[in-house]
Amino acid sequence: MRFPQSRFRSPALVLTIGLTFAALWSAAAAQPPVDDVSKDYSSELPRIPPHEPAEAMDTFQVQPGYELQQVAAEPLVASPVAVSFDENGRLYVVEMRDYSEQETERLGTIRLLEDTDEDGRFDKSTVFLDDLSWPTAAICYDGGVFVGAAPDLLYAKDTDGDGRADLRRVVFTGFDRSNVQGLMNTLQWGLDHRIHGATSSSGAALRPGDDAKTRPVTLRGRDFAFDPRTLKVETTSGGAQHGMSFDDWGRKFVCSNSDHLQLVMFEDRYVARNPYLVAPSARISIAADGPQAEVFRSSPVEPWRIVRTRLRVSGVVKGPIEGGGRAAGYFTGATGATIYRGNAWPEQDRGLAIIGDVGSNIIHRKRLEPDGVGLVGRRIDEKSEFVASTDTWFRPAQFANAPDGALYVIDVYREVIEHPKSLPEMIKKHLDLTSGRDRGRIYRIVPAGFKQPKLPRLGGATTAELVALLEHPNGWHRDTAGRLLYERQDKAAVEPLRRLTTESKSPLARMHALFALDALAVLDAESVLRALADEHAYVREHAVRLSERVLEESTEVRRKLYTMVGDDDPRVRYQLAFTLGEISERRRNEALSQLAMRDGGDSWVRLAILSSLSTGAGDVLARVAADEEYRQSDAGRGMLEALASQVGANQQKDEVTELLAVIQSLPPNDSLLAQSL
Structure with missing residues (x-):
């Protein structure tokens, strides 16, 4: 059939729309003679009508080579904020009609x-589950769906085939509801066969839904992950606002409303094992153009934003004055950070970072490039955006990699998206914050000339077919196959998976096979050793991480790790610095010392080394201090000072003795270093 597609290409049409909006906004843009809390602002705050689904397609501008196709709209869906595809391509949509x-x-x-x-x-369209308050997330598992609706995380399942859930239970509870725009969100399947979620700014004191006596897990400033089979929950690094995604290699990306692209640099569990380490935030901004970068909207600025900014600048109302007093033109509502992992787009665009801005009615994209052990995101589109709409109702809040290889866009489609407490009463009383709750759209971004593939039916796939799908070029297929293998726990998968770790030409498949073996509790030292020697650096990186499962039992694996301090790839050495901390034998200190002298100038590698030294910092300090050239370098002094600080915090007698011995042995030309230690 013919899709409703974006058709906005004509400069004349742009001019016509611009002139139409100009009349509507002229009152708001004009500076009134006097601002006051008692003033009636109704004349400056006209209501903005919506576009019907078909009409909305004429409001979009899409970069050449791509098309925006509408795949669902009201009345099939309303107020969508998140989605999850099941193994057969059906789409579960979270409808937050009660926002805000x-x-x-x-x-x-x-x-x-x-x-x-x-x-x-x-x-x-079928209502699968209702009677929810502020639902924000969903993910399919074992024929049902985990649903995030603070304070609860529920599991719901249709057991009789009518499309409606007849099983419903609270799995976890304790997510805070204090901020409607800071609720838990974004459930994602991880490489580790855990379901990962974003806690957001509201935080949580999480406990099982059926056990009020269990000590809660505190999630303030941290995210979470849980095993869907055992329901064991753990804290993870993160804690951004709305949106979270993994790339093909398991790196985690998040965003906040005014910080549009962030990378999580380490796992919470590593720094938590060392009580003497003062760690920085794991979450860092990686946008080359800055957290609150400029955006290029095609929509007019909403009148209420203009009035509110003016009132803040003049001091009539309290609130942050952002953008140098500009009402728009920069990221203010960044959301849904997602890495494109499909196979429909051109090869060079796979792995792009995609971010929506619900306040600017745009979809932004960035290309990711290596930056030491991290990444940097660079703007692709010069003075324009990947997708922009002249319709101020367009609110791209989330995205999803899909079975067809495309990227799906979740458009809440509301007249106003803003926290109620951020709206001064003299503005708010002229707005309708419920306007549009009966509307909503879902789009997909596809390359020009896209041909619809056959709908997948992975629910009926054999175990052998699922193993083979780990080589699929579409990330959705790989993730779903891995999830189904985990659900089934079929040991018939073991030998095919082991063959895949060595015989597959796809490094992604070799990595997925390793994690699948781990998920089936059959990962052995032999498989790890082969992976540690893999030709692809990122497979080696994950093999180092997974080696932690067999470290205690395998002397050979430990020996291999000690040799990997010479690995050519910095990310392999970065992971190695963390993993060595899982080894108790003293020999690991020699390897950590070698890493310190090679990579200690990198603050992240230094952090990883220190995280591994809840004990042993004195020994490593003595080893690296013995190298005069390193000791006198800037990197060496920084490393030695950090190690000395840790020894001082630890106060273990033998380590303090080692520190004092180092200080006493330093020659006169190292007196400044001695004083700093």
């Missing part, structure tokens, strides 16, 4: 969308 002030009305639903004629456009 309907805290007690329980209007939220999970809707099941199906494409019954397989033309790529959904045509059947």
Whole structure:
């Protein structure tokens, strides 16, 4: 069938729309003679009408080579904020109809969308689950769906085949609800066969839903992950606002409203093992153009934003004055940070970072480049955006990698997206914060000339077929195959997986096979050793991480790790610095010392080394201090001072003795270093 597609290409059309909006916004843009809390601002705050689904397609500008196709709209869906595809290509949609002030009305639903004629456009809609308050996340598992609806994380399942959930239970509870725009969100399947979630700014004191006596897990400033089979939960690094994604190699990306692209640099568990280490935030901004970078919207600035900025600048109302007093033109509502992992787009665009800005009605993209052991994101589109709309109702809040290899765009489609407490009362009373809760759209971004592939039916795949799918070029297929293998726990997968770790030409498949073996509790030292020698650096990196499963039992694996201080890839050595801390024997200190002298000038590698030294810092300090050239370098002094600080915090007698011995042995020309230690 013919898709509703973006058709906005005409400069004349742009001018016509611009002139139409100019009349509407002229009152808001004009500076009134006097601002006051008692003033009636109704004349400056006109209501903005929506576009019907078909009409909305004319409002989009899309970069050449791509198309935006509408795959669902009201009445099939309303207020969508998140989605999850099941193994057969059906789409579960989280509908947050009660955004933003309907805290007690329980209007939220999970809707099941199906494409019954397989033309790529959904045509059947069923309410799978209702009576939810502020739902924000969902992920498919074992024929059902985990649903995030603070304070709870629920599991719901349809057991009789009618499309509606008849099983519903609270799995975890304790997510805070104090901020409607800081709720838990974004459930994602990880390489480690855990479900990962973003806690956001509200935090949590998380405990099992059926056990009020269990000591809660505190998630303030941290994210979480849980095993869907055992329901064991753990803290993870993160703690950004709304949106979280992994790339093909398991690196984690997040964002906040005014910090549009962030990378998580380390796992929380590594720094938690060393109580003497003062660690920086694991979450860092990686956008080359800055956290609150300039954006190039095609929509007019909403009147309420103009008035609010003016009132803040003049001091009539309190609130942050951002952008130098500009009402728009920079990231203010960044959300849904997602790494494109599909196979429909051109090869050079796979792995791009995609971010929406619900306040600017745009979709932004960045190319990721190596930057030491981290990454940097660089703007692709000069003075324009990947997708932009003249419709201020366009609110791209989330994205999803899909079975067809495309990227799906989740458009809440609301007249106003803003925290109620951020709106001064003299503005808020002229707005309707519920306007649009009966509307919503889902799009997909595809390359020009895209041909609809056959809908996958992985639910009926054999174990052997699932193993083979770990080589699929689409990330959705690899993740879903891995999830189904984990659900089934079929030991018939073991030998094919072991063959895949060595015989596959795809490094991604070799990595996935290693994690699948681990998920089946059959990862052995032999498989790890082969992977530690893999030709691809990122496979070696993950093999180092997975070696932690067999370190205690395998002397050979430990010996191999000690030799990997000479690995050519910095990310392999970075992971090695963390993993060596899982070894208790003193010999690991020699390897850590070698890493310190090679990479200690990198603050992240230094952190990894220190995380591994809850004990042994004195020994490593003595080893690296013995090298005069390193000792007198800037990197060496920084490393030695950090080690000395850790020895001082630890106060173990033997390590303090080693530190004092080093200081006493330093020659006169190292007196400044001696004083700093």
